[in-house]
Amino acid sequence: MIEKLSETARKTMLEPLFDTGWAMVDGRDAISKTYTFETFVDAFGWMTRAAMWAEKWNHHPEWFNVYNKVTVTLSTHDVDGLSSLDAKLARKMDSL
Numbered sequence: 724m725i726e727k728l729s730e731t732a733r734k735t736m737l738e739p740l741f742d743t744g745w746a747m748v749d750g751r752d753a754i755s756k757t758y759t760f761e762t763f764v765d766a767f768g769w770m771t772r773a774a775m776w777a778e779k780w781n782h783h784p785e786w787f788n789v790y791n792k793v794t795v796t797l798s799t800h801d802v803d804g805l806s807s808l809d810a811k812l813a814r815k816m817d818s819l
Contacts, residue, residue, distance in 0.1 A: 726802060752803070758795070780811070795813075
C-alpha cells in the first residue's frame with residue numbers, strides 16, 4: 724500500500740530532486756518540473772519513453788506539452804499528496 728511521504732522521507736527523497744530542477748507546487752502537495760528539448764519530436768519521444776515507465780508502475784503524471792517544452796506535475800491521488808512513487812518517477816524522468 725502506498726503512503727503519503729513522512730517529513731523524514733520528504734527530506735531524503737525530495738531534496739535531491741530540487742537540485743535537478745523539481746520544485747514544490749504552490750497550493751498542492753505536488754512537485755513540478757519543465758523539461759526543454761531541441762525539437763517537438765525530441766519532446767514527444769521523451770514523453771513516450773516516460774509514459775512506458777508510468778504505465779509499468781501504474782503511476783501517471785499530469786503533463787502539458789507545447790512544442791519543445793514538457794511541464795510535468797507529480798502527485799499521488801490515492802494519498803492526496805506526494806508518495807515514494809512520485810520521487811521514483813521523477814528520478815526516472817530525469818534519467819531518460
